[in-house]
Amino acid sequence: MVLSMERWVDITKEEDILNTFKWIKEHLGPVHILINSAGIYKLNNLSSGSTKDWNDIFQVNVFGLCIATREAVKDMKANNVDGHIVHINSIAGHKVYDFPKANVNPAAKFAVTALAETLRLELNSLKLKIKVTVILDKIDFQHSRTDHKTSFGLYSPKVAALARRKDPLEELSKKLSNKKGKLFPIKTDVAKEEEILDAFKWIKEHMGPVHILINNAGIVRFGKYLSDGDTEAWKEVFQINVIGLSIATREAIKDMKANAVDGHIIHINSITGHELKYYPKVNVYPASKFAVTALAETLRLELNALKLKIKITSVSPGLVDTEIIPGGAKRHYATNTVIEPEQIADAVVYALSTPPHVQIQELTIRPIFDF
C-alpha cells in the first residue's frame, strides 16, 4: 500500500502527522511504503536572512521527514511489514552549488543524506528488513531529446557484446534469439587497445552508429595483499577496469559526436568505488573503482563543457552473484544477502529509460543488511 495523504496535513505540525498516521491505520491498514517528498525552498542570504524561514526549512525538510519516518517504521515493525522508506533528496544534499540565496537549503538536504544512511545502519542493526532509498536525480534542463526509449532502440536493440571468450556470448545470443533485437558476439580483449579499436570499426561498418556504451568488463585479482602483491596483476586490473573503460568511452563518444547521437555511457562501477570496507586481498581493485568514480564525474563535466547531450551514469553494485568471485559470491560471503545480476541489468534499463532532460548520475545498489 502506498501511503497516501488524502487529508490536509501540515507537516510542520507534529500533531497533524500523528493524526494522519492514526487515520491511515484505522482506514487503510498497515503502512508498507513511505515516500518523504514534502520539501520547501526559500530564498534569502545566510548573512541577512530570516530566522523564521530557516526554521521553516528545517521543520519541513528535516523534522517532518524524521517524524513521518519514525511513525512509518513503528507501524511496519508492529505489523511485521518489510517496508520501504524513500527520501526524495537532491544533489544539493551532496555538494553545495553556487546558487544565489541558497541559505540553509543545502544544509537541510545534507541532513537528509545523513538521515538516510543513519536509518539504513540503524535498521541493519535492528535486523529489520525495511529498505531505505534516497532519490537525487541530477536533472539537466538543457536536454531536449524526444522519444528517448525508441530513439535508443531499447525495444529492439542491436547489441554488440564484447568479451575474451566467444562461446558464452554465442550461447547468450542463441538464448535471446526469440527476443526482439539481436546480439552480436565480438571476441575482444579490452586490455588491448588494438582489439577495442577493431571492435568499434566492425560495429560502425556492420551495425551503424553507437547509441549506448555499457562499460561492464572488470576484474579483481584476489589472493595477494598490497604489501606482497604482484606488479603485473595490479597493472592488469587497471588496464581493464580503468584504461580499457577509458578507451572504449573515448571511441563511443567520438562516434556519437560524428553522428550527432545524444547517446548514453554507463560505467559499471562498485560500492568499493565510493567507500572502503576491509575485504582482504583485493589489493588495487577498490583503487581502480575509485578511479571509475572520478572518470564518470570528469566525463560529465567535460560533456557539459563541450555542450554534448550525451549522458553518463555510474552504476555501483554491492555484492552480486557472478563469476568475479571464484566459487560465487553466495558461497564466499555466506552471511550476506547477495544481489542477482538481473537486478543490476534492471538498474541499467531504468537509467536508459529516463526522459531526455533527466540524467541519472549515480545508482547505488546494495543487498539489504549490507554493512
Ligand SMILES: NC(=O)c1ccc[n+]([C@@H]2O[C@H](COP(=O)([O-])OP(=O)(O)OC[C@H]3O[C@@H](n4cnc5c(N)ncnc54)[C@H](OP(=O)(O)O)[C@@H]3O)[C@@H](O)[C@H]2O)c1
Ligand atoms: N560481482 C560483484 O560483486 C560486483 C560488485 C560490484 C561491481 N562489480 C563490477 O561488475 C562488472 C561485471 O563483473 P561481474 O561481477 O559480472 O564479473 P564476471 O562474472 O567475472 O564478469 C566479468 C565480465 O567481464 C569480461 N571481461 C573481463 N576481462 C575482460 C577483458 N580483458 N576483455 C574483455 N572482457 C573482459 C568477462 O568476459 P571474459 O572473461 O570472457 O573476457 C565477463 O563477461 C565489473 O566491472 C565488476 O567490477 C561486480
